[in-house]
Amino acid sequence: MNNENKSIHEFDFNLICEYFSSMKRQGPGSTESTIKALSFIDSLTESSKIADLGCGTGEQSMVLAQHTPCQITGIDIFSQFIDLYNRNAAKINVEQRVKGITGSMDNLFFGEEELDLIWSEGSIYNIGFINGINYWKRFLKEGSYLAISEASWFTEERPDEINEFWLEAYPEIDTISNKIMQLQHAGYTPIAHFILPENCWIENFYILQEKAQQSFLAKYPNNEAALKLIEYQKNEAVLYNKYKKFYGYVFYIAKKESPQVNYLEMK
Secondary structure, eight states: OOGGGOOGGGSOHHHHHHHHHTSSOSSSOOHHHHHHHHTTOOOOOTTOEEEEETOTTOHHHHHHHHHOOOEEEEEESOHHHHHHHHHHHHHTTOTTTEEEEEOOTTSOOOOTTOEEEEEEESOGGGTOHHHHHHHHHTTEEEEEEEEEEEEEESSSOOOHHHHHHHHHHOTTOEEHHHHHHHHHHTTOEEEEEEEOOGGGTIIIIIHHHHHHHHHHHHHOTTOHHHHHHHHHHHHHHHHHHHHTTTEEEEEEEEESOOSOOOOEEEO
């Protein structure tokens, strides 16, 4: 396998954690997109419980905390991310109701039907979309919500170069219509979906990495694993700019219920 098609999971986890912990976001997204997704979710109160799974350092959790009165628990496998998550909560004085805990999204400690909302931005791929939405459902109350952003194809066909890259990196990438069908098959009612704008990738993720890459290479000038990690990230950015009309992140909002509701496709 050449490095261009190497999966991010094949790099040293400690290096990945150190690299991404230096950035505000660990994946594409924006405050505006988080707020937009939240706008489709109702009935959240001070007693409502939100789990942010694969929370990273918590940028989106802090947005949720500033726009809801809920109790929020962030879960991430990297303790370094969680340390920063809890510091970020303290900075905006929400640490009494926002707490990060080191753990795995495929081994949750919540009780059945305990949660009012499961949030996950760009991280469900770690355990697979279908596996994640099915496993997480048991922790949601009837009538509660799932909000996730997920890599998705915008077209039925695409150039071989980007198709091969993503099938190697994340075989479960699929079209928007198929993702919605998978949610329905798992027992959710789709509420809305929308494509994250390009600035979520470019300004809020790839450009932010440029400074991190300089610092990282200065610290590890002769570390082959570090060099390959940077090479992978740079190649991913090149591919996105070249093929962004074919794929991106899509926010999916769904409800654990069976009644018919009006479904919204947001442009």
